[in-house]
Amino acid sequence: MKKKEFLEVKENALKSLQDACVAEKVDQGILPILTLINRIEGFYTSSSCAGRIVLLEIPQIGDKKAATFLGIWHRLIEPREVQIAATKASTGLLWLLAQAPILHIGAETLELADRMLKTAISCGFKNSGVKSIGKKIILEICSTERLDAPIGRDGRLFCEEKYLSLLVEISNKIIGRSQEKIGRFAKKIGNFNDFQ
């Protein structure tokens, strides 16, 4: 992709991000790191998500299209919040998920993509990779911690209160660790231009 073309793509991406911010569709926790990345020459961010805890109702494994989000939290939570969200359930399996942040980053060149990838991996985002090396070069930055546990079926939680508390405790730890990693990454990103 030519320089001019890349700059157009970046400009559009920044515009989309701004629109999403105005519409309050961007997770606040991830905005500072997105801003830092977009300030660096040769990079822009596209759809990204801060770490989150999710209560999902899903008819069967992998059938994500038919899944319903009963709760989405971008913060530490209490077991009670999961129980309240679960009252909205109807049919299917209930899953409690704790997901690490996912950042999508466009890069101008493969060299830049490789450097950003190595930086992300060194900050603990070990599940990162280049998702597209065609016309657009797109990186996905992600770490490995997660919890994917079924906790109920057809509107009924089948885990004991003590067990739910443990699942929430683990989920909260995953969110905490995610925030630490984002912090480390932001620090390194701040010095990125110095090495160019």
Added chain:
Amino acid sequence: MKKKEFLEVKENALKSLQDACVAEKVDQGILPILTLINRIEGFYTSSSCAGRIVLLEIPQIGDKKAATFLGIWHRLIEPREVQIAATKASTGLLWLLAQAPILHIGAETLELADRMLKTAISCGFKNSGVKSIGKKIILEICSTERLDAPIGRDGRLFCEEKYLSLLVEISNKIIGRSQEKIGRFAKKIGNFNDFQ
């Protein structure tokens, strides 16, 4: 990387795979697809793992170095097998994991890597990406289905028998779907040379 250099790397990778086969360190379920990939010009496989169900004892989240594998199954299992494996537990959290296959593939050029990546994604391996675009180009092929559920602590399962049965049922489905995806991938890989 020059052609000659790539061929040397591929030869070494094939030798390592052969040694691992002799030492019975390769998952049998994944060997046919590895063989198919290694037959294609411009590609070789490195460390890969068939889908598996794992019972893991881990002192705390992310502390993988201190984790102990109490059970590893590359096949469908019965809840009783998890209970038996759990009797070996001592201290820490017990996690039941169902993991999709992970294949690592070296590619000679970025164009080939991009084609292989698109092929894998089209077969359902949506968590795939290029892990390294430096001197060596390495792809990681993986899908998104998984289960990561804590099921006990300090040697005691705290989930009811009914719940454990459900977790095992879901794990078995993940293994089944993984095998289907490997089958689709193998079919497409078989025709890969035709399009070169």
